Amino acid sequence: MTPCPCGRPLAYAACCGPLHEGSPAPDAESLMRSRYSAYVLGLEDYLLATWHASTRPSALNLAAEPRPKWLGLEVKASTQTGDAATVEFVARCKLGGRAQRMHEISRFVREDGRWYYVDGVVDGGVSARAD
Numbered sequence: 001m002t003p004c005p006c007g008r009p010l011a012y013a014a015c016c017g018p019l020h021e022g023s024p025a026p027d028a029e030s031l032m033r034s035r036y037s038a039y040v041l042g043l044e045d046y047l048l049a050t051w052h053a054s055t056r057p058s059a060l061n062l063a064a065e066p067r068p069k070w071l072g073l074e075v076k077a078s079t080q081t082g083d084a085a086t087v088e089f090v091a092r093c094k095l096g097g098r099a100q101r102m103h104e105i106s107r108f109v110r111e112d113g114r115w116y117y118v119d120g121v122v123d124g125g126v127s128a129r130a131d
């Protein structure tokens with residue numbers, strides 16, 4: 001079995017796969033994990049579709065060089081209050097040969113039964129953009 005890119009000990013088809021095909025994420029952490037998997041797999045449309053309209057960029061240009069090589073995801077904490085949630089995570093990647101560690105606390109909201117990424121605080125600085 002090839003484990004899902006998001007790091008859960010599940011097959012992709014039983015984890016992030018259904019979300020990428022349109023199933024609503026059951027919670028913000030699952031959405032966050034599916035978005036990480038989407039970065040790994042280059043699913044730009046999915047990333048834009050799960051980005052809240054108020055903060056969504058017009059494009060991500062995931063194919064632009066240098067492309068990061070994603071190495072792993074670790075979810076540190078997740079909290080939910082009604083239709084708002086935060087997920088704290090560390091994502092590791094290699095960019096241009098250099099190892100990077102991205103520590104972010106992301107904010108999510110739920111609208112009409114679907115979770116959306118709003119923005120995130122990266123290591124003390126604010127960043128809503130992945131580019």
Ligand SMILES: [Zn+2]
Nearest residue numbers: 004006015016
């Ligand atoms: Zn997954």
